[in-house]
Amino acid sequence: MPDLLAHALIAYSLATIISWRYDWLSPAYVTVAMAGAFVPDLTKVRLIIASGQVESLVGLPFSWSALHTAGGALVALLVGVTFAAPSERRRVFGLLTLGASSHLLADALLLSPSGRSYAILWPLTQYHPPSPGLYLSTQPGPAVFAALSAIVVCVATRYRSR
């Protein structure tokens, strides 16, 4: 979606709801899903080193936006998987993927003047799916909605565990 707070809240809510079904999914694993929600926005490294600066450095075309696609996010989250113990890797991979996918999907709904989102499935395809244009990344609405949902999920989880 919009800002990282909304993304983190969505990942928190989704992982917590899934924890109702799987007992092993403790708050530590919910944190992993939240970390996954940050992965596509690693593309913001561009604010420190712009794509163009890398281009002139290596003499090849270069775009950080690759990180904000399914393929780029997958490779990036595998870095996280490497740090997990082998017995934990399937769970960590699954939860990082949950967080990163929810981020990419929510961003595909962002308002865009052309009505098309971005190459979410790259490198499978360069296709930019039509975007419903639900919100701008600079509006607080989505974060407020995500926060309210997260509170409901949090309260429901405490109620269930009693």
Place this chain on the structure above:
Amino acid sequence: MIETPGTRIAAVIFLLVTLFGLAIWFGSLSPAPAVGDYPDQEQLGTAYNQYLGDRITVAGTVLTTDPVVIAATYNTGDVIELRITNLDIDAEPGHTLRVYGIVRPDRHVEALSAVAVAPTGLWYTWTVSFLAGLWALARIIRHWKVSRTLGLERRTAPLSFFGGGPDNDA
């Protein structure tokens, strides 16, 4: 297989090289209007006349409002000034204007649709995103620790920041 510091470092280097390769590949993609990937200021800045009559997307800072002129940055630092007509929204100086439109001669884009974002909106986004980062970081430190093999392992009891007993707080 990958559980010693050495193998972990090797795996991370391999993945980073792969990512670098993907970023080069992605950067070398040409616009593909047929699938919704329109040319933008990077293309307009370097070969304007090649795109006359084409549909493009540009983003830039509003310089003046009568006529509306935006400054769009390309190639990290080069600026192309574009006159935007046919806008159905109000543009104010300093706002970021994102335009989908048709390229006309003489640095002129006829808008089909546009979105304006106030600088305060950007501040909002950066502030709450930073807070989200702190929240996630605190949770990671609380629930995970660095192991002797340079990995991350779950803490048996969550770390408490405020001296209270462990609980399962959000």
